[in-house]
Amino acid sequence: MATPKYAEAKREIVESKQVATLTDGTKVKERAPRMRACNEKDEKGKLCAGHLKRWYFFGDEVKKQYGEQAEIYRCEKCKTLYLPNPDEAPRTGTLAW
Numbered sequence: 001m002a003t004p005k006y007a008e009a010k011r012e013i014v015e016s017k018q019v020a021t022l023t024d025g026t027k028v029k030e031r032a033p034r035m036r037a038c039n040e041k042d043e044k045g046k047l048c049a050g051h052l053k054r055w056y057f058f059g060d061e062v063k064k065q066y067g068e069q070a071e072i073y074r075c076e077k078c079k080t081l082y083l084p085n086p087d088e089a090p091r092t093g094t095l096a097w
């Protein structure tokens with residue numbers, strides 16, 4: 001009898017956590033520090049690895065939750081939205097209020 005082997009991944013990876021799901025099913029996650037690629041996995045466990053790009057075309061739902069000027073990134077492949085990591089210091093000098 002063949003015994004199925006389950007390779008349990010127990011490595012310490014800094015995971016970006018999912019913080020919300022929009023009404024259209026879009027996932028909203030928080031980026032891990034210095035994260036540049038999407039870490040979503042499909043049903044087969046394949047990593048998406050799409051590039052996260054600054055995204056400005058979010059709808060009212062995102063605006064209501066994160067503000068009109070929210071810093072939002074979106075995976076160019078699976079369209080998952082990413083928020084900046086709160087532990088990551090914003091680059092100084094780029095914002096002048």
Ligand SMILES: [Zn+2]
Nearest residue numbers: 038048075078
């Ligand atoms: Zn993705």
